[in-house]
Amino acid sequence: xxxxxxxxxxxxxxxxxxxxxxxxxxxxxxxxxxxxxxxxxxxxxxxxxxxxxxxxxxxxxxxxxxxxxxxxxxxxxxxxxxxxxxxxxxxxxxxxxxxxxxxxxxxxxxxxxxxxxxxxxxxxxxxxxxxxxxxxxxxxxxxxxxxxxxxxxxxxxxxxxxxxxxxxxxxxxxxxxxxxxxxxxxxxxxxxxxxxxxxxxxxxxxxxxxxxxxxxxxxxxxxxxxxxxxxxxxxxxxxxxxxxxxxxxxxxxxxxxxxxxxxxxx
Numbered sequence: 001x002x003x004x005x006x007x008x009x010x011x012x013x014x015x016x017x018x019x020x021x022x023x024x025x026x027x028x029x030x031x032x033x034x035x036x037x038x039x040x041x042x043x044x045x046x047x048x049x050x051x052x053x054x055x056x057x058x059x060x061x062x063x064x065x066x067x068x069x070x071x072x073x074x075x076x077x078x079x080x081x082x083x084x085x086x087x088x089x090x091x092x093x094x095x096x097x098x099x100x101x102x103x104x105x106x107x108x109x110x111x112x113x114x115x116x117x118x119x120x121x122x123x124x125x126x127x128x129x130x131x132x133x134x135x136x137x138x139x140x141x142x143x144x145x146x147x148x149x150x151x152x153x154x155x156x157x158x159x160x161x162x163x164x165x166x167x168x169x170x171x172x173x174x175x176x177x178x179x180x181x182x183x184x185x186x187x188x189x190x191x192x193x194x195x196x197x198x199x200x201x202x203x204x205x206x207x208x209x210x211x212x213x214x215x216x217x218x219x220x221x222x223x224x225x226x227x228x229x230x231x232x233x234x235x236x237x238x239x240x241x242x243x244x245x246x247x248x249x250x251x252x253x254x255x256x257x258x259x260x261x262x263x264x265x266x
Contacts, residue, residue: 004042004079005033005112008063010088012051022046025084032082032114039080053091058100063089067100070107077108086113086137087144097138101125113137174237175220181240181248186220190238190251193229197260203229233260 009025033039047061057063069075081104083089089111090097104111105122112119124130173179176187192213196206203226210221232238239257240250 002038002040004076005039006042006066006075006079006081007044008047008066008081008083008088009045010047010050010052010057010061010063012049012053025088028084028114029082032112032117042076042079051091052087052089055090055092055096055100058090067103070104070109073107075107075109078110080110080112080119082112082114084113084115086111086134087140090138091144094135094138101134176251177248183249183251187251189214189221190232193232194238194252194256194260197229197233197263198256202226230264233264 007026007029009022009029011021033041045062045066047057047063050057050061052058058067066075066081081089090100092100101111101120102125105125108122110119110121118133120130120134124134176184176190178184189210192210193206196209201209206229207221207224207226210224214221236242236244236257237248238251239254240246240248242248
């Protein structure tokens, strides 16, 4: 009988949604499966925009749901969890990661990191060589995320200081703003979004109307999807604000903004 494999994939930020992260993970898992014909896919699990550094994937993500099934005895013993790298599974510290691993191993489940072809079966808990390798992997994943987290915190503090002085913070700007925080020609797209939304149009229809109105002149419109429309309507940045501070030229007036928010809540 073939062993069952659960393909686990994860990325932690919105910026990674449109890049090749999922493609790379799928490619690596597919290549590993091709080398192991005795294994068949039971399920593919994706944690979309969920952090492994905070452990959210093991709490509220699909990984957490899988672990609960393992604990309940609903996953066939001897099954595999395939991940691209160990960091896809966890970026927490050694204590918390080992707690997660014990839950998985207790159900007689093996973890496979497909990029390097390493397998970590339940016996790894008492295998000194395997244990050392695991500790190195855990520490590497945790240290990388800790460094990134501290870097982001430092960046936010700098941006806050700039914003308090009324300066546009140095960060990626939305498409309708110039570097100095003033509006560019694409701010008309924002005005149209609010107008059409308040006229009762849904997200798909709004996108259609924007394409009719702006055509090739507004490249940002070409990549819009319904979730983009909602993010723009909800975001205070259209009022020229960042974290409550006025740092940009507003694209719409306050009345329109709050009317649209009220419509969203209806």
